[in-house]
Amino acid sequence: MLVEKNVSLQPYNTFGIVARAHALVRVRQPDDLLAVAELLAAQRRQIALSPRQRVAPELEPLVLGGGSNIVLTGDVRKLVLKIEIPGRRLVSEDEHGYLIEAGAGEKWHDFVAWTLEQGWPGLENLALIPGTVGAAPVQNIGAYGVELQDRFHSLDAIDLWTGQPLRLNASQCAFGYRDSVFKHHPPHLPDVAGRDSPSSPTLLAAGMGLAGRAVITRVRFWLPKPWKPVLGYADLERQMQTSGIHQPDARQIFDWVVEVRQQKLPNPQEIGNAGSFFKNPTVSPEQCDDIIAREPRIVHYPMPDGSIKLAAGWLIDACGWKGKSMGQAGVYPRQALVLVNLGKGEHSATGGEVMTLAKAIQTSVYERYGIRLEPEPVVV
Structure with a gap:
């Protein structure tokens, strides 16, 4: 694990705010997070924290994906984890749909475009949303009648408390409107031998918070067959009326969403x-x-x-x-x-x-x- 010191974060937040990270780790594979977990364990030992107690807030790492959903109000003293895990693949296909997977560091819009290029529709309404695949479940991103939870299958993460891998389904992610289990801190747990560990399915199924604790490494999506367009929003209705296309395919909806978002929202590279x-x-x-x-x-x-x-x-x-x-x-x-x-x-x-x-x-x-x-x- 290479720890970079005094790193400018201005290129890594879409607001373009000037700030620096005292320490930054580029996470390019899940194993990088195991080294981070060992570092946190050493810090807990230094301050005599139980493995089941929360890491002190100032020691919690800051997970940074595309930097599109963050406002930096000063230099960051926490360890910044810059998630750059790549990868896209079709896991399986049957008569009911496609199961696809992407690394947490993949750019979300590029991933959506790639699925359509492969002939796997279903994510087109979520085109041009900034950020990374790994950040998408955290925020339960959504647009034009579709939310991530509508296409979500499961995800892999690393528990920074224990170094153990996690696999969570939709129920365990506790999705809500722009919300998930990853935005809430876990409660303090009694350190009692034989009880549920922080990584147990029982606690995860109960919606226990994972903020500051679990880092997403890969995400899988289920795109059902047959494909059905989602066209309920006024912006898309106007696009149909203007174009005269009343039965658009997935690529047409993708293009409409991109056009609408470009008209309404500024390009972060410019503003x-x-x-x-x-x-x-x-x-x-x-x-x-x-x-x-x-x-x-x-x-x-x-x-x-x-x-x-x-x-x-x-x-x-x-x-x-x-x-x-x-x-x-x-x-x-x-x-x-x-x-x-x-x-x-x-x-x-x-x-x-x-x-x-x-x-x-x-x-x-x-x-x-x-x-x-x-x-x-x-x-x-």
């Missing part, structure tokens, strides 16, 4: 950003009716559980934030849901400026609508 900055909030039907009475044009979608999802971008725009800025952090003029870095290089926005702007937006939306917006990116 630093982390994509959608806030989650779309959900409210009760009664709350939605109250808002509609005041704002008849509010964009909203009924959910299967009876709640109503509101478009966070619409709420932010209605509060007058589109195109506004604080320091070098701004709200993208074409999509109020996206915060952007208006600076470049050493003069880029700081993480503090980004979060100051985000908090001002949250306050504005809450004061007007009584709704608390929750950020999507991880703030470090």
Whole structure:
């Protein structure tokens, strides 16, 4: 395991924020994580922690994939694990579907494009989402009517507490809206011989948190046959009407999604950003009716559980934030849901400026609508 010192993280976060890692390890194969686990075990021994106790927060590594869902507010003193595990393959195929696998370091969009090139449709609605394959289950990414959990089969990970491999199914990942078991910290466990270990199927099935503990190495997806298009979103409906194509194939949907996202969202290589900055909030039907009475044009979608999802971008725009800025952090003029870095290089926005702007937006939306917006990116 090679530990690099004093590494610039500006190229590794899509916001382009200036920050440095005191120590960074490039994880190019699962075995690299075994060396990290040994290092953490040595640190636990130094501070007399039980193997079943949580590592102190300052000792937890920071897992970094594509850096598309993170806001750095300063230099990172934690050990940064830069996940670069490659690989794509068809695991199996039968009359019901395709089982495919990718390394955690693969770029998500490139992987989606590759599946279509092989003739394996099913991920096309998730085109052009930034980040890596390994980060996709953490966030349970989703777009245009499809979430990762809809196509997920299983994943492999390494338990940094024990060095043991894990294989988790969808239930054990505890997927929710932009949520999973990987975003929650595990509880403190009693160190009692013979009880369930932190890696036991019993605890994992109960949705025990894995943040700071398990690192994803490979992810598998199940793409069912026969393929069925998902076209419920207004943007795709407009694409059908404009093109005159009412029975698109998977490649056509892929192209439409790319076109729509490129029109709405800035390219991180040109304007630093982390994509959608806030989650779309959900409210009760009664709350939605109250808002509609005041704002008849509010964009909203009924959910299967009876709640109503509101478009966070619409709420932010209605509060007058589109195109506004604080320091070098701004709200993208074409999509109020996206915060952007208006600076470049050493003069880029700081993480503090980004979060100051985000908090001002949250306050504005809450004061007007009584709704608390929750950020999507991880703030470090």
